[in-house]
Amino acid sequence: MDEEQKTMSTVGFVGAGRMGAPMVRRLAEAGHDVRALGRTSEKRRAVQELGAHAVSEPGEVADGADVVVVCVFTDDQVREVCLDGGLLDAMPTGSVLVVHTTGSPRTVEELAARRPEVAVLDAPVSGGPHDIAAGHITLFVGGDDAAVERARPVLAAYGEPIVHVGRPGAGQWVKLINNTLFGAQLGMLREAVSFGGRVGVDETGLLSAIGHGSAASRVIGLVEARGSVQSFIDSVGEFIGKDIAVVRGIAAETGNSLGALEGLLDTVVGEDALSESNR
Known part of the structure; x- marks a missing residue:
């Protein structure tokens, strides 16, 4: 049990929608402490039903998180929440930001340059919500070797295989x-x-x-x-x-x-x- 507890992480999550909701559920079921963003009372109730703690601001998602996962629909939304919304600036030094959204490799490179003390992984997915629910969605991961290993226990809650394909941006x-x-x-x-x-x-x-x-x-x-x-x-x-x-x-x-x-x-x-x- 002690060894299992060492692999449990505090996980922030943005984007608990069609693809993100089953990720949040599997993370919570795996024993991770998950805080997911819900900007309305209805969305916060939905987050709680998934087994996560609901928060209303990006800063609360990032507070004390070992890993923050972003699973929004577009590249513009990634930039909005991570840069304009202050999520990246609120993340602790040494934490890992995982971007599941399929978008421009340049966005991930910009995020990595913005705060070098936060490791950024681009991890777009191949598959659908049913694959996530079953725990075998494919993740194409770009980023530093050590950061990938730090995030692996989190990603493994719903991702299989986790394919590390190279530097930041390579996953995209x-x-x-x-x-x-x-x-x-x-x-x-x-x-x-x-x-x-x-x-x-x-x-x-x-x-x-x-x-x-x-x-x-x-x-x-x-x-x-x-x-x-x-x-x-x-x-x-x-x-x-x-x-x-x-x-x-x-x-x-x-x-x-x-x-x-x-x-x-x-x-x-x-x-x-x-x-x-x-x-």
């Missing part, structure tokens, strides 16, 4: 590249289904058959479960559109091109979808 790059490939595969699959339709092959049958062939992939399995490429794209469009917009923006800023991937991504998220995802 890996996630963005992963989602770019994901979107491109959807684009390829949409083109294949369209071609199949033109030659008289039913989409349902095609998806089922390909799943048993040399072109089988995880993406095809997910699409087949939804019944059609369009149905699946509709279900993930908001999230994949946001990530593709980010990677396109960062690629342009750094003078890079996505090459042949661009046309495939256009078949999944056109300009209208990208504009919607950025609202």
